[in-house]
Amino acid sequence: MKKNVVEVIxxxxxxxxxxxxxxxxxxxxxSVKKGEVIAIMGPSGSGKSTLMNMLGCLDRPTxxxxxLNGEDVxxxxxxxxxxxxxxxxxxxxxxxxxxxxxxxxxxxxxPMRYRRNNGHGNPExxxxxxxxxxxxxxxxxxxxxxxxxxxQQRVAIARALVNDPAIIxxxxxxxxxxxxSGREIMDLLLGLNQERGVTLIIVTHDPKIAALTQRTVRILxxxxxxx
Numbered sequence: 001m002k003k004n005v006v007e008v009i010x011x012x013x014x015x016x017x018x019x020x021x022x023x024x025x026x027x028x029x030x031s032v033k034k035g036e037v038i039a040i041m042g043p044s045g046s047g048k049s050t051l052m053n054m055l056g057c058l059d060r061p062t063x064x065x066x067x068l069n070g071e072d073v074x075x076x077x078x079x080x081x082x083x084x085x086x087x088x089x090x091x092x093x094x095x096x097x098x099x100x101x102x103x104x105x106x107x108x109x110x111p112m113r114y115r116r117n118n119g120h121g122n123p124e125x126x127x128x129x130x131x132x133x134x135x136x137x138x139x140x141x142x143x144x145x146x147x148x149x150x151x152q153q154r155v156a157i158a159r160a161l162v163n164d165p166a167i168i169x170x171x172x173x174x175x176x177x178x179x180x181s182g183r184e185i186m187d188l189l190l191g192l193n194q195e196r197g198v199t200l201i202i203v204t205h206d207p208k209i210a211a212l213t214q215r216t217v218r219i220l221x222x223x224x225x226x227x
């Protein structure tokens with residue numbers, strides 16, 4: 001049986017905005033097994049973005065437990081979170097978040113520069129290998145402005161894979177793409193899951209995207225409504 005790579009237990013996140021208290025997460029619990037592909041869905045204000053921030057070690061919960069690939073991360077300080085985030089999490093964003101003045105190779109290499117105790121081989125060779133895997137062998141020295149949206153998202157996927165993370169968080173990865181490019185990106189992600197055992201957590205509003213995953217977790221009012 002595959003082990004859980006993500007375990008979230010009674011996660012609570014409360015924000016204080018002036019005199020108003022906002023309960024973004026209200027005792028949310030869920031788990032994700034290694035190599036699983038899941039979709040997270042829910043209406044605006046349901047807590048999806050807050051949950052993604054927690055899973056990506058971008059923020060800490062008010063209370064509750066989060067274990068990522070065997071590491072208890074819920075009470076880590078900022079430096080510890082940054083280290084875990086770099087080693088264990090790959091991010092794919094709707095808006096790609098590439099460095100506009102850097103080539104595809106340089107963008108993919110970026111996470112390796114921030115990794116402590118770097119055990120990689122040659123970073124440039126690794127970046128080129130991943131760009132070839134995502135079909136960009138002829139665009140390695142191109143900058144984002146010289147690439148289509150689908151090509152930019154492929155660069156972002158290669159960048160997300162470069163540190164061999166425990167999970168990849170994809171936030172609306174096809175949201176800025178036309179239907180053909182969006183399907184190509186999903187086919188690529190699902191292919192990487194099959195070939196490399198990549199664990200994918202995809203936030204989406206699109207039921208067609210969710211239907212391609214193995215399981216859908218629906219969030220409502222800061223809790224898991226159903227799976």
